[in-house]
Amino acid sequence: MSWIEWTWLILTFVCIILELLTAGIFFILFAVGTLLAFVVSFFSVSVMDQVVVFAAATLLCLLFLRPFVRRWLHLGRYGKDYTVPDYIxxxxxxxxxxxxxxxxxxxxxxxxxxxxxxxxxxxxxxxxxxxxxxxxxxxxxxxxxxxxxx
Missing domain, CATH: 2.40.50.140 (Nucleic acid-binding proteins)
Known part of the structure; x- marks a missing residue:
């Protein structure tokens, strides 16, 4: 594995750890993007293409997957239907x-x-x-x- 594959893999684990620490259904979506970029890196595409895959996957997850998951977990918007109260x-x-x-x-x-x-x-x-x-x-x-x- 080259340095870029290691970078994507390490970033995936960092995002997973950050998600476990914050539990906001945010960093896990970045982990999806880094994981897809990691997979794409094995197909001999340029680093720029890998970054584009990461950015596109993360953006799509933030726009479409996050709202779906938040509804599924009954998190709702700020101040409504939270199962666990936030800090404030x-x-x-x-x-x-x-x-x-x-x-x-x-x-x-x-x-x-x-x-x-x-x-x-x-x-x-x-x-x-x-x-x-x-x-x-x-x-x-x-x-x-x-x-x-x-």
Whole structure:
């Protein structure tokens, strides 16, 4: 095997490992493209033709195969029908201390786990530092919170 065949094979395994780490039905489609380019490389075609096969196969998989697989696994679009909540959705319902006071009709900061988030109170009320709040939803990079009644 030449260096290009080894390259396609290594890239295939790298994509498979990345898919296993992210589970987003994304890198596996690149693995399909690299695997097809690997197979084509045995037919003495130029490296440019192999790259074209890789690009075309990956693009077709992204456009047609990915939506089909996501529907089949009931993943849907962002925020709908997820079987496993994504990173941001996992923060909803979490309790967090206020680290910088939330001003009335303004923002402050809360610590969700180990991260500091910009926060806004759900009903546009002021919230003092040290108050415990619960994340109601996430809008962009801002956590919408409400005070936890204790």
């Amino acid at each position: 959705e996992q923060n909803i319902g979490q309790e967090a201390p206020v680290t910088r006071a939330i001003s009335e009709n303004g923002t402050g900061q809360v610590r969700i786990g180990t991260e500091v988030w910009t926060a806004r109170e759900l009903n546009h009320r002021a919230v003092a530092v040290g108050t415990t709040v619960r994340v109601v939803r996430i809008e962009g990079v801002t956590a919408i919170v409400e005070v936890v009644a204790r």
